[in-house]
Structures are given as C-alpha cells and as structure tokens.
Amino acid sequence: MQYEPLEKTKNDxxxxxxxxxxxxxxxxxxxxCTIENATTEGLRNQAHKQVSDTRFAWGDFEALSYTWGDVRDVKSIILNGVRKDVSKNLESALRALRDLQETRLGMxxxxxxxxxxxxxxxERNEQVKRMRGIYRRARAVVVWLGQEESTDKIAVQTMWHLCRNPCIENTLELPKDLRLDGxxxxxxxxxxxxxxxxxIIQEL
Incomplete structure (x- = not known):
C-alpha cells in the first residue's frame, strides 16, 4: 500500500x-477502512461536549491504545482497497471501534x-517522537484491553465500589455478590x- 507523505511543517x-x-x-x-492525511493545526475549539462537536475543519479523531498481541496470530483487513494483515487483537479492536456510535457519526x-x-x-522515528503529543491532541483515547473475559464485569463492579467507598478494609464490606469473586x-x-x-504511560 502506498502512503501519501506527511507534511512536517503542518503537523500532519x-x-x-x-x-x-x-x-x-x-x-x-x-x-x-481508509487512511487519510490530516493536519492537527487549526484547532477550532478545545471544548467538545458532543461527538458532533469537531475541533478541526476535517473532523476529529480519537487515538487507540492497545497491545499488538501474538505476531503469529493474524487476520486481514482491507486498507485503502488493499488487503493487509494485522494481529488478531488489533482486528478485534477495529471491529469494536466500528460499532461505536461516534464512528457512525464520522469519527x-x-x-x-x-x-x-x-x-x-x-517517518517512523519522527512520528514516534510525536506520539505523546498525538495522544494528548486526540479527542479521547480508546483503550482496548482485549476480548471480554467472564470475570471482567465483576472486576469493574468491584473497582466501582472501591472508588465510591475508598475506606473499605476487608471483603465483608463489599456487596454480598462480590465478596467471593470480587x-x-x-x-x-x-x-x-x-x-x-x-x-501506556504516555498514551493515557
């Protein structure tokens, strides 16, 4: 696949x-999906309460934070009309992104x-130097932890209760349904x- 060169002077x-x-x-x-060049200059508005509130003339973007996964376990996507192999974990992340409401609204x-x-x-070296800034300029950072596991919902519920009740000192203070499995x-x-x-230190 051919990439259109980036213009460094425009923070492309x-x-x-x-x-x-x-x-x-x-x-x-x-x-x-397609890959398009875009400039991160000309930020119109830092506030973006609604998905439809875009900050750039071309729209807006969110950044994906993920792990590549097993390099031997690959699936293919179609990028700019060309079939391209990516890790199974990234392909799963892209499927999840595609289903988001903001994607349907043009994100x-x-x-x-x-x-x-x-x-x-x-280019790779230049972009790696800019990665922290790219994540900071993104409208949001979407974290892909991998496919949902059976205990994930319980873990999230436990974190929610711990955040709301930071003085919890033992398991008995958790709700009954979380005491054994939380x-x-x-x-x-x-x-x-x-x-x-x-x-992830610079991505989140």
Missing part, C-alpha cells in the same frame, strides 16, 4: 476512517501501526497483557 498525521460503518457485517467479513481514529508508514524509517476478578483484570506495556 494520518487518520483511519471506517467505510460504510452503518452497514452490518458478519464475523467473516473483512473490516474496510476518525489514530492507530499507530496503520497510520505510520512502518517501512519509512525516517478480589480474584480484580486480580485477573490487573494481569491483562495491556498493563505490561510501558508505552
């Missing part, structure tokens, strides 16, 4: 846009492995591969 980035996100697709259908996304020309060493679920949640990435 590339953003991903899903094709026809309103059209239902099956698990066997390939994700279709673009910045995904490092797709929006940076990985075969252009100079802490093990929270431990399993903390063991997800995503949390082992040092890069």
């Amino acid at each position: 980035i590339r953003v991903l846009r899903f094709l026809d996100p309103l059209r239902p697709i099956s698990a066997e259908d390939s994700i279709e 673009h996304y910045w995904v490092d492995s797709l929006c940076i020309n990985q075969e252009d060493e100079e 802490w093990p679920a929270l431990f399993a949640f903390a063991q997800k591969p995503y949390w082992n990435r040092a890069w």
Whole structure:
C-alpha cells in the first residue's frame, strides 16, 4: 500500500476512517477502512461536549491504545482497497471501534501501526517522537484491553465500589455478590497483557 507523505511543517498525521460503518457485517467479513492525511493545526475549539462537536475543519479523531498481541496470530483487513494483515487483537479492536456510535457519526481514529508508514524509517522515528503529543491532541483515547473475559464485569463492579467507598478494609464490606469473586476478578483484570506495556504511560 502506498502512503501519501506527511507534511512536517503542518503537523500532519494520518487518520483511519471506517467505510460504510452503518452497514452490518458478519464475523467473516473483512473490516474496510481508509487512511487519510490530516493536519492537527487549526484547532477550532478545545471544548467538545458532543461527538458532533469537531475541533478541526476535517473532523476529529480519537487515538487507540492497545497491545499488538501474538505476531503469529493474524487476520486481514482491507486498507485503502488493499488487503493487509494485522494481529488478531488489533482486528478485534477495529471491529469494536466500528460499532461505536461516534464512528457512525464520522469519527476518525489514530492507530499507530496503520497510520505510520512502518517501512519509512525516517517517518517512523519522527512520528514516534510525536506520539505523546498525538495522544494528548486526540479527542479521547480508546483503550482496548482485549476480548471480554467472564470475570471482567465483576472486576469493574468491584473497582466501582472501591472508588465510591475508598475506606473499605476487608471483603465483608463489599456487596454480598462480590465478596467471593470480587478480589480474584480484580486480580485477573490487573494481569491483562495491556498493563505490561510501558508505552501506556504516555498514551493515557
């Protein structure tokens, strides 16, 4: 796939846009998207209470934070009309993004492995230096922790109760339905591969 060069003087980035996100697709259908050049200059408004409130003339973008996953486990997507292999974990993340309401309203996304020309060493090095700024300029950062596991909902419920009641000192103070499963679920949640990435410090 050919990438259009980025203009450094305009703080250009590339953003991903899903094709026809309103059209239902099956698990066997390939994700279709395009990569477009966009400038992050000309910020019109820092406030963005609604998804429809875009900050740039071309629209707006959110940044994806994820793990690549097993490099041997790949699936294909269609990018700018060309079939491209990506990790199964990234493909799952893209499917989840495609289903978001903001995607249906025209949201673009910045995904490092797709929006940076990985075969252009100079561009790759330049964009890596700018990654912190790109994530900070994004309307939001979408975190993909991987496919949902059976204990994830319990873990989130436990975190919610701990945040609302920071003085909880033992399991008996948790709601009855969380006393047995809450802490093990929270431990399993903390063991997800995503949390082992040092890069998330600058992404979140």
